[in-house]
Amino acid sequence: MNTYNGMSATELSGAMWRKSSISNSQGACVELARLGSGEFAVRTIEGTSGRLGCLRRGDCDAVVLGQPQDLQAMQEGFRMLGISNDAVPELLYTVSAARRSWADAHKDAVTRYVRSLASAFKFIRNPANREHVIKTIVETTGFSAVIAGQTLDLYFQPERGVLPQHGEIDLKGLQQVIALLGEVGTLKPPLPAAERFVDLQYLRAATAA
Numbered sequence: 237m238n239t240y241n242g243m244s245a246t247e248l249s250g251a252m253w254r255k256s257s258i259s260n261s262q263g264a265c266v267e268l269a270r271l272g273s274g275e276f277a278v279r280t281i282e283g284t285s286g287r288l289g290c291l292r293r294g295d296c297d298a299v300v301l302g303q304p305q306d307l308q309a310m311q312e313g314f315r316m317l318g319i320s321n322d323a324v325p326e327l328l329y330t331v332s333a334a335r336r337s338w339a340d341a342h343k344d345a346v347t348r349y350v351r352s353l354a355s356a357f358k359f360i361r362n363p364a365n366r367e368h369v370i371k372t373i374v375e376t377t378g379f380s381a382v383i384a385g386q387t388l389d390l391y392f393q394p395e396r397g398v399l400p401q402h403g404e405i406d407l408k409g410l411q412q413v414i415a416l417l418g419e420v421g422t423l424k425p426p427l428p429a430a431e432r433f434v435d436l437q438y439l440r441a442a443t444a445a
Contacts, residue, residue, distance in 0.1 A: 265286075285305060287299035287301055288301060291314060303387040304379045304387045307379075307383045307386045321398070326397070326408045326409045329409075332350075332353070333433075334346065339435070343441075350403050350442040351443075357402055357403060358401075369388065370384040370385055404439065405436070405439075414427050414430060
């Protein structure tokens with residue numbers, strides 16, 4: 237087979253792809269395939285949507301998916317192998333981060349931002365707002381109302397602690413993230429304490445107002 241820079245990975249039939257150690261913890265997966273004569277092909281699979289596409293094409297045998305892509309995959313006939321919460325019950329999934337110096341110089345803006353997050357979480361968690369939340373998921377993701385409803389059920393029936401109650405930081409969940417980053421070598425020992433990265437003054441100000 238004649239290979240060239242820029243060719244599609246799907247054209248490399250029979251290539252054995254292996255995940256590279258330069259893949260990162262932010263969802264970017266870099267894979268390599270030996271082509272012979274000392275040459276390698278490189279491809280990247282970024283984010284949940286990219287991994288779902290890899291699964292659909294048959295390039296990946298199994299992938300990690302978030303919502304609502306995992307539920308859509310099951311609807312298409314793929315099998316769920318497990319739920320991350322079952323393997324790691326306490327894990328912090330998403331955070332909003334800023335440099336301390338910037339946040340200190342923009343305290344009012346950060347406080348108002350945290351207050352809006354707290355209001356959003358409260359709205360999402362209120363069963364009376366379920367249909368409004370489903371509509372928003374459909375409009376922002378393009379997935380069906382059925383998939384959107386299943387996403388809410390996965391989060392809240394039973395409660396899995398995926399979303400904060402009112403913008404709080406799960407320190408145990410953050411410490412688990414740090415531990416996992418240590419296991420894969422992204423962070424080197426001694427591993428830092430979760431408290432090093434958390435400043436609750438903005439949450440306290442937001443919820444006190």
